[in-house]
Amino acid sequence: MNWTVEEVKQADDVKMLEQAVNANDKIDVKVGHESVGQNDYAVYDGETLVGYLMLFPYLPNEYEVNALVHPEYRKQGVFTALLETARQDAKLNGCEAFTFVIDRNSASGKAVLEHLQAAYQFSEYNLVLKKAELFLKPDEVSLREATADDRPLIIATLSEAFGDSVDVTENIYQQIDTPDRVTYIGEVDGKPVGVIRALLVGDDAASIHAFGVKAGEQGKGYGRKMLKQMVQQLFRMGRTKVELDVETENKAALEIYKRAGFAENGGYEFYMIEL
Incomplete structure (x- = not known):
């Protein structure tokens, strides 16, 4: 069947599709339906959204891809239509590769990527906060909210922490520098030692990311x-559902998160194809 790829009509369509996929596949995919409308593609059957694909251009030549296809419409060309349209647009913008993100328990996702001969890159754990120290007093390290003047410091710190070049870090940060995120600088005796950020989701949730300590x-x-300290700050804001992701090979960071009250809650796998 020939499907027409178009724009998403409303964010709730993506939410409903996400729920249908998660219930059928027994997974917990979150594609960010609250921020649909940019770099994304949709396939409808009448008024029902049956396929969705979102691109995240975290590098000029490499885009991250999240995709959903309704269980009743699989193997009918929906994903192929989405992928080919997105591929054509991305190549025109200088993209050279797609990195796909799938739930590690998604059998259908793995089957599709195997068919595409995508190369496995790495895995991440998704961690959720189970126990918070709500009355923690600042002990040696304190947090202050970042200002616009802190941007060079933030970029330099994250570049050091993750081992990426300043240019790559700047590009990634530019993509995630949105109003629905908060950024804090960690300080010891007034000296900056790290950066930590969170994406605010809905009314009571937050996802911690871009968290790094200066190399020295x-x-x-x-x-x-x-x-x-960040967890305590998020609780003050009414954000009691807190999560984060960490690479499975980053044992040191995983230990820090677990000691801070986080526990494993599934995870994701990353695969790449060249365009």
Whole structure:
């Protein structure tokens, strides 16, 4: 069947599709339906959204891809229509590769990527907060909300922490510098030692990301203390549902998160294809 790829009509359509996929596949995919409308593609059958694909251009030549196809419309060309349209647009913009993100328990997702001969890259755990220290007092490390003047500091710190170039870090940060995020600087005796950010979701949830300690300040326990301070700050904002993602091979970070009250809650796998 020939499907027409068009724009999403409303964000709730994506939410309903997400719920149908999660219920059928027994997974927990979140594609960010609250921010639909940019770099995304849709296939409808009448008024029902049956396929959705979102691109996140975190690098000029490499885009992250999240996609959903309704269980009743699989193997009918929906995903192929979405992918080919997105591929054509991305190549015109200089993209050279797609990185697909799938729930690690998604059998259908893995089957599709195997068919595409996508190369496995890495995996991440999704962690959710189970126990918070709500009355933690600042102990050596304190947080202050970042200002526009802190941008060079933020970029330099994240570049050091993750080992990426300043240019790559700047590009990624530009993509996630949105009004629905908060950024804090970790300080020791007034000296910046790290950065921690969170995406605010809905009315009561938050996803911590872009969390890093300067290379010269690592191994001193600052990261764990920053994380606990961040959780306390999010609770003050009414954000009691807190999560984050961490690469499965990053054992040191995983230990910090678990000691701060986070527990594993599934995870994701990343695969790449060249365009």
